[in-house]
Amino acid sequence: MENAIEVSSLSKYFGEIRAVDGISFQVKKSELFGFLGPNGAGKTTTQRMLTGILKPNSGTIHIMGFDLFKHPSDAKMLMGVVPEMANPYIDLSAWDNLMLMGELYGVPKRKRKQKAMELLEIFSLQDRKNQKTKGFSKGMKQRLILAMALIHEPELLFLDEPTSGLDVQSARLIRNLVRELNSNDTTVFLTTHNIEEANQMCARVAIINSGKIAAIDRPENLRNTIQSLQSVEVTFAKAINDLESLQTIENVSEIRKEGDKLRLYTDKPGDVACQLVEYAKAHELQVLSLNTLGPSLEDVFVHLTDTKGEQNAS
Numbered sequence: 629m630e631n632a633i634e635v636s637s638l639s640k641y642f643g644e645i646r647a648v649d650g651i652s653f654q655v656k657k658s659e660l661f662g663f664l665g666p667n668g669a670g671k672t673t674t675q676r677m678l679t680g681i682l683k684p685n686s687g688t689i690h691i692m693g694f695d696l697f698k699h700p701s702d703a704k705m706l707m708g709v710v711p712e713m714a715n716p717y718i719d720l721s722a723w724d725n726l727m728l729m730g731e732l733y734g735v736p737k738r739k740r741k742q743k744a745m746e747l748l749e750i751f752s753l754q755d756r757k758n759q760k761t762k763g764f765s766k767g768m769k770q771r772l773i774l775a776m777a778l779i780h781e782p783e784l785l786f787l788d789e790p791t792s793g794l795d796v797q798s799a800r801l802i803r804n805l806v807r808e809l810n811s812n813d814t815t816v817f818l819t820t821h822n823i824e825e826a827n828q829m830c831a832r833v834a835i836i837n838s839g840k841i842a843a844i845d846r847p848e849n850l851r852n853t854i855q856s857l858q859s860v861e862v863t864f865a866k867a868i869n870d871l872e873s874l875q876t877i878e879n880v881s882e883i884r885k886e887g888d889k890l891r892l893y894t895d896k897p898g899d900v901a902c903q904l905v906e907y908a909k910a911h912e913l914q915v916l917s918l919n920t921l922g923p924s925l926e927d928v929f930v931h932l933t934d935t936k937g938e939q940n941a942s
């Protein structure tokens with residue numbers, strides 16, 4: 629068995645809303661798999677079904693070979709879960725929260741104490757060990773929630789927007805820890821709407837939109853699917869306010885101003901770069917930077933989620 633998660637024809641309806649609409653996919657063992665989609669796409673609903681909290685209307689789920697509906701406790705023992713908007717028990721200390729979670733997962737007392745000490749240190753929470761979590765900041769709470777999800781050393785970790793709303797340092801700490809866990813063979817299912825996070829972290833990404841999977845592939849391959857979204861990015865020493873004059877450059881489908889840069893979309897980036905140099909000469913403009921760019925994952929995401937939205941609406 630090489631798959632950690634196998635999902636087949638999974639659906640969940642809330643009345644008229646098809647929150648998850650017949651999705652199928654596999655996550656390989658030891659993979660860091662991204663589940664990316666806009667707000668309301670069905671990400672949390674999917675994670676809640678995969679972790680046995682929500683019953684689907686139809687479909688099957690296998691976790692490390694276990695049928696989740698036939699062997700729920702076997703499957704659940706293998707999972708660590710960070711739900712969306714989770715909170716530790718606020719009247720308990722960090723330590724007691726960890727002990728409680730360890731007990732729930734049946735981790736022997738000595739082992740859970742040892743693991744809890746280790747986790748508090750990894751998550752820089754040693755100083756707060758005996759403090760009630762009521763007074764914890766959002767970032768501290770989130771680190772504790774992740775520590776709690778790891779107390780039984782799960783093989784498979786589910787994370788629903790683990791860095792959402794955190795500052796750069798806290799988000800980076802969590803990302804680095806998740807990467808490290810993954811490099812030590814923990815399979816990770818990372819739900820996110822943060823495209824850059826998915827791009828940086830995930831070996832493969834599923835893009836979900838309106839309850840359906842629009843694409844599954846490596847971020848690199850997803851970017852390559854849309855050649856028309858290649859572009860040339862140029863910065864001139866002097867800002868050009870009159871974009872009209874750039875219309876003379878051929879093979880450009882769209883020109884966008886992005887900060888101090890101009891981005892020209894084209895399927896012939898080399899050609900457009902040459903024309904830009906000519907343009908700069910003719911207009912006595914100094915070129916500060918000139919780059920050809922492949923489509924970003926954001927471009928692909930917008931392309932996939934926009935067109936699908938239109939199809940659904942029509």
Ligand SMILES: Nc1ncnc2c1ncn2[C@@H]1O[C@H](COP(=O)(O)OP(=O)(O)OP(=O)(O)O)[C@@H](O)[C@H]1O
Pocket residue numbers: 642645646647665666667668669670671672673674712821
């Ligand atoms: N318990 C519920 N009752 C009714 N509708 C629900 C329920 N949970 C989710 N939905 C609906 O299902 C759809 C998918 O919601 P879901 O929370 O899975 O989206 P999401 O991708 O996690 O979005 P976000 O990025 O905002 O977290 C939405 O239309 C939502 O309103």
Ligand SMILES: [Mg+2]
Pocket residue numbers: 671672673712
């Ligand atoms: Mg969600």
